[in-house]
Amino acid sequence: MSDKQEFEPRIIYILCSWCGSGGGETAAAHHLHYPENVRPYRVNCTGALPTVHIIRPLIEGADGVAISGCHPGDCHYNDGNFRARRRVALVKSILDTLDLEPERVWFRYVAHGEGRRFVDTATEFNDHIKKLGPNPLKTRSDT
């Protein structure tokens, strides 16, 4: 059909082991679908996600990185998601200052029971990245 459909984004969807992944499981239980090119990447807690793990995929081949964990106050480890929010803010600040499209990084809370919200995030992010186009960094061999 149209050009944009030929571009299938490579997306990493970072999920915490509790609410994030749980959202995925609830979606499955309700037979909800999300795009196959969105690859889940599980971490124990978004608070344990090093900043480098957001940056590295964007350099090596991902078109977008989404991160979902528990809502504020609901983190299984109490405050991991608050720390994650600060780290995401730091990475976005760096990407923004360098004009490297911080909008390729999304941070949204998804609770264990929010199956709909999980697939909506995956789908919405996929469409968003399709609009942005392929990540120019990933074809650079001199990174």
Next chain:
Amino acid sequence: MLEGLKINKGAEEAVRDLLRSLLESGRVSGVLALGRTGRGNGGVAYSLFTDPDAFGADGVALPLLPFMPANAGGLLSRLTLKGPLAEPVAVVVKPCELRAFIELVKRNQGSPDNLLLISSTCGGVYPLEVGANDALEERLPGYWEAVKQGELDSDIRPTCRACVHFVPDNADITVALLGEADLDTQCALYLNTEKGAAFIEGLEDLQGTPLLGELEAEPIQRSRDQRAAYREELFAGVEAGLEGLIRTFGRCIGCHACKTVCPICYCSLCYFDSQDCEYRPEVYETELERKGGLRLPPNTIFFQLGRLAHVSVSCVGCGMCTDVCPADIPLSTIFSKVGDSVQALFDYQPGRDVTEEVPLMTFEEEELVQVAT
């Protein structure tokens, strides 16, 4: 076995075509060589190329560029550290880089399997600074003129001008550059191993005549003599003794960059960065009491002497250390000088033979009686 091939193209074009053919034909899966980075406005780095177009006339690859942003021996170690290559990869490296790689292989820091080693008779490289100032391009005509006459351009690094190991050992293919007057139209490839010959045989784009010459001809011998003389001169300028060392290393800032770029220094955590060198305040206070004053951070000379003890036996004189030093200390001269004496002590030459054991990893029952009294 075909021992050599004289190709009817200028050296730069011939080497680029050779590498492009190797990739296009699928005989190799990748080529490690120098190439432009960024938008082609100054930066040069080694790259692992898989696209044959990189070696086209408009491509970014510059395999014979007289520049060494990193010692490729260390890069080959990085490439094969976790295991041997499963597919063939060709590499274009300088003789000292090849020697460094051999030393690393002896230490289990890399594997030569499936590597097609291409080197050349080396006319030296320019200091890193020349690359930093984006002034490499304008040096090239002078460089090639000198090489054709078997000479080194005046701006070539002192380390290179003092190097006597500029004919590669252990390369599968040697590109003859130094002293070849017809470099603009002809390129002589010496096929030193069966492996080298097998990769070349029947390659398209490589028309030429069998070569029956000698690599060690007069220009090579003359260059070696000149460089040996300069080496002596350079070494004579090293300030020895404790006073001399303090003067030389007075401006050392302890950045350890020399260690980071040295191909032989492969330790993930250097001793001098480890907890062993993180002293409790009482240690400093005791030293202070004793001496009245001490430099902080400590261990400036200790680091240099220690590194000499660790690497001098395998120092290949590549000169990366001098190039990278922010304090302009002529490290390579000092390390090569000490390296020469240590290597002579053990009758050892780094990079000569991969089966020759590193002296500190072996011993004889009866030897070095002058040391034990």
Next chain:
Amino acid sequence: MNNKGAILPAEDGVESAVIGWLKEALSKKVFDALLIPVEVPAGDSFAYLLLRNPALLENASPLPPVMPVQGAKAISRLTMRGNGSKRVAAIVRPCEARAAIELTKLEQAHLDNLWLITVDCPGVLPLSDYLEDPVAGAARFAEASQRWDRAPMRPVCQICHHFSMPASDLHIGTLGSAEGTVFVIPGSPKGERVMENLGMPLDAALDDWAARVKEMEEVQRERRRQAHTDLKAGIAGPDGLLDVFSSCINCHNCQRVCPVCYCRQCYFESAALKLPPENYLARAGRKGALRFPPDTLLFHIGRASHMVLSCVSCGTCEDACPMSIPVAQVFSLLADRAQETFGYVAGRSLEDPLPLVAYEMDELHQVEQPYVETYHGLQIADCEQEVQDA
């Protein structure tokens, strides 16, 4: 605490006045030792010396023309394993003091028995400029710093607005003081006690100094703003950024000399990035080539994500770069923006918690991706289009 200071006579210039004052403090046992830059025997650089012998002060300088080693590194080496029993006064540039404060928060230094003494700072020369001709360099520095002309200094010194009193224990104010004098200003109870022990009454008004500092700060802020705007335009996007780092040789000097980068083994040199050959070949296959060693850009952006929140824009990284890459300029831009996001200023105060350690429940909502309603998205829209087309 900044309201009053003492006046120190300085007829023979700032250097000799400060050295004389420190000698007095040593002999009166107000301090047990000093940590101060001293000219090296060959006369071609300066190194930090921890000394108790006043004779060693002969070649010392409180304001040397270069900063080969960031003073916070020296302070950290001395105190990383704990507080010493000796009272040490460290005479450092404001950015070195600020880095020492950051390192203390990061548990890499202990300042209980260490007095930070700073001086109003005109900047330092780029190390390579100085090394070309140390004697000429020293003269050039002396002349320019007299007039507060920052043109010959490091690029980040030229745009520095933190050149005056940081959260140090004592500060020598050279701006706005009467001819032939300097101010000695306490910044903490520890500092006040020292001045008491030295019999220095806090009876001098500091209004002139404060006014002159404020005036210069405004000029510097504007310079910084302009420089950062220009720089941001020049390094924008993959093209701009990879141009700047196109000549990087991965020596990691910048990381090694940085006072804030304290990891014994840097992540970017660890086993995490040492991969089997199949990985390198696959990446090279996907992109047509793979720069070797790989992960150059990852190193710089990743290192930025690790340290910019504590970056004090000292510029030592740029001095150490063998390829003359404007690392400090790039990092000071990233640092300003990132620190601003958290309302944090590196080295401002020991009381400010590190931004990645603290958090608020209600903050940074601009980073959260809002979810308003169920998403139907392009898929549904395409289906509708298909139905229409059919």
